[in-house]
Amino acid sequence: MSETGIPDKTTADQDAPRLGEAAKWLAGSIPVAVAVLTFVGLSGDELGRAIRMFPMVFVAGVVVLVVAVTAGVIAIFNTKRARAWLTLGIVSFAIGVAILTTIHAAATSEQDRPTVTVGLGRAEQDLTAEVTISAEGLKPEDYVFVVVQGANSQRRLDENSAAFAEDQSPIPPREYSKQRLYSGRIGGAPDGRAASTFKLPLAQGLYELLIVQAGILTGSAEDQREDEDAMMSSDPKTGAFKCGPETTNMSCITVLLPTPPAPAAPPTG
Numbered sequence: 001m002s003e004t005g006i007p008d009k010t011t012a013d014q015d016a017p018r019l020g021e022a023a024k025w026l027a028g029s030i031p032v033a034v035a036v037l038t039f040v041g042l043s044g045d046e047l048g049r050a051i052r053m054f055p056m057v058f059v060a061g062v063v064v065l066v067v068a069v070t071a072g073v074i075a076i077f078n079t080k081r082a083r084a085w086l087t088l089g090i091v092s093f094a095i096g097v098a099i100l101t102t103i104h105a106a107a108t109s110e111q112d113r114p115t116v117t118v119g120l121g122r123a124e125q126d127l128t129a130e131v132t133i134s135a136e137g138l139k140p141e142d143y144v145f146v147v148v149q150g151a152n153s154q155r156r157l158d159e160n161s162a163a164f165a166e167d168q169s170p171i172p173p174r175e176y177s178k179q180r181l182y183s184g185r186i187g188g189a190p191d192g193r194a195a196s197t198f199k200l201p202l203a204q205g206l207y208e209l210l211i212v213q214a215g216i217l218t219g220s221a222e223d224q225r226e227d228e229d230a231m232m233s234s235d236p237k238t239g240a241f242k243c244g245p246e247t248t249n250m251s252c253i254t255v256l257l258p259t260p261p262a263p264a265a266p267p268t269g
Contacts, residue, residue, distance in 0.1 A: 033065055033093070033096070033097065050100075050103045050104050050106075053103075053106070054103040054106065057099065057102075057103050058100065058103060060099060061096050061097075061099035061100040061103070062096070062100075063096075064092050064095050064096035064099060065092070065093065065096035065097070065100075067088075067089075067092045067096075068088075068089045068090070068091075068092035068093035068096055069089070070089075071085045071086070071088040071089035071092060072085070072086065072089040075089060113249065113250060113251040114133055114134065114135040114144055114194075114214040114215070114216060114249075114250075114251045115132075115133070115134045115135070115251070116131070116132070116133055116212050116214050116251045116252075116253045117131070117132045117253075118130070118131055118132075118210065118212055118253055118255050119132075120255070120257075120258075121199075123201065125204055126201050126202060126203055126204050127201075127202040127204060127257065127258070128199050128200065128201055128202065129148075129199065129200045129202055129210055129255070130197065130198075130199050131146075131148060131182075131197065131198055131199075131200065131212055132195075132196070132197045133146055133186060133194070133195065133196050133197075133214050134193070134194065134195040134196075135186075135188075135193070135194045135195075135214070135216055136192060136193050136194075137192050137216075138188030138192045138193070138194055138216060139188075139192070139218065140188070141218070142188060142216055142217065142218050143185045143186060143187045143188065143194070143216075143217060143224075144185070144186040144187075144188075144194045144196075144214055144215065144216055144217075145183070145184075145185055145186075145214070145215050145217050145224075145227070145228050145231060146182065146183065146184055146185075146186060146196075146212070146213070146214045147180065147182070147183045147212075147213045147214075147231045147232055148180070148181045148182040148183070148200060148210070148211070148212050148213075149178045149179060149180050149181060149210075149211045149213075150178065150179045150181055150202065150206060150207030150209070150210060150211075151176035151177065151178045151179075151207060151208060151209040151210075151211055152171075152176065152177050152206070152207055152208050152209075153171060153174075153175070153176050153177075153208055154171070154208070155168060155171075155177065156168055156169070156171060156177040157177045157178065157179040157206070157207075158179065159179065159180075162179070162181075162203045162206060163203075163206070164206070165177070176208075176209065178211070179206075179207070180232060181200050181202075182198070182200055183228075183232060202257065207257055208256070208257060209254055209255065209256060209257065210254070210255040210257055211252070211253075211254050211255075212252065212253045212254075212255075213231055213250070213251070213252045214250070214251050214252075215227065215231060215249055215250040215251070216249040216250075217249075218249070
């Protein structure tokens with residue numbers, strides 16, 4: 001540095017190799033991090049899933065990687081403490097990759113909720129419901145269990161047939177009488193995906209709501225049977241089972257069915 005404060009040629013020449021080394025470190029470390037994360041599977045859809053499920057932890061991992069890159073650049077210029085800065089960079093890089101790899105493992109171990117769609121149609125005088133279920137990430141012993149129920153808050157439904165029950169005692173407020181229309185298992189393909197579409201007839205005027213529940217059942221066969229029973233009984237107040245934000249393996253959808261038209265008035269003379 002000259003007395004005027006302008007860097008002289010000698011200083012610039014000495015800094016040039018260091019700037020080149022810093023540029024190489026920056027250019028090389030980021031692709032290495034991306035390559036490592038891609039190798040462990042944290043890319044594309046899996047990356048988006050990890051960010052969605054663990055946003056703060058993901059940010060922490062990225063910050064640690066930034067610290068690693070910064071420490072490497074500082075080590076190039078601070079030759080007196082280059083070893084300490086380089087050690088910090090290597091340790092930070094390893095920690096950052098470990099954090100991102102861990103959230104990837106956690107994200108892939110948690111299954112997404114099954115996707116449930118319902119479309120209403122009409123066949124002669126009755127409604128029809130076309131139900132589509134799809135899920136991913138199933139293990140060989142897992143399956144999707146589906147329960148479809150019709151619900152009525154005004155009149156009790158017969159449990160065994162598409163009709164009103166003989167017992168028409170009052171239904172408590174905010175509760176429903178339910179009738180199971182369908183239940184079944186959907187097994188996964190070798191790639192861990194399961195999908196099924198089926199149609200159900202809905203007797204006109206019998207139901208106010210259509211409740212569809214789909215859950216990925218895991219664990220032992222006994223645990224799976226217990227979950228099946230719980231789904232089929234469900235909560236009389238909500239008509240649903242384990243569809244809160246604390247679960248990731250259960251989806252519920254409730255469809256408000258159209259009110260049947262009033263009967264035509266008899267002709268007057």
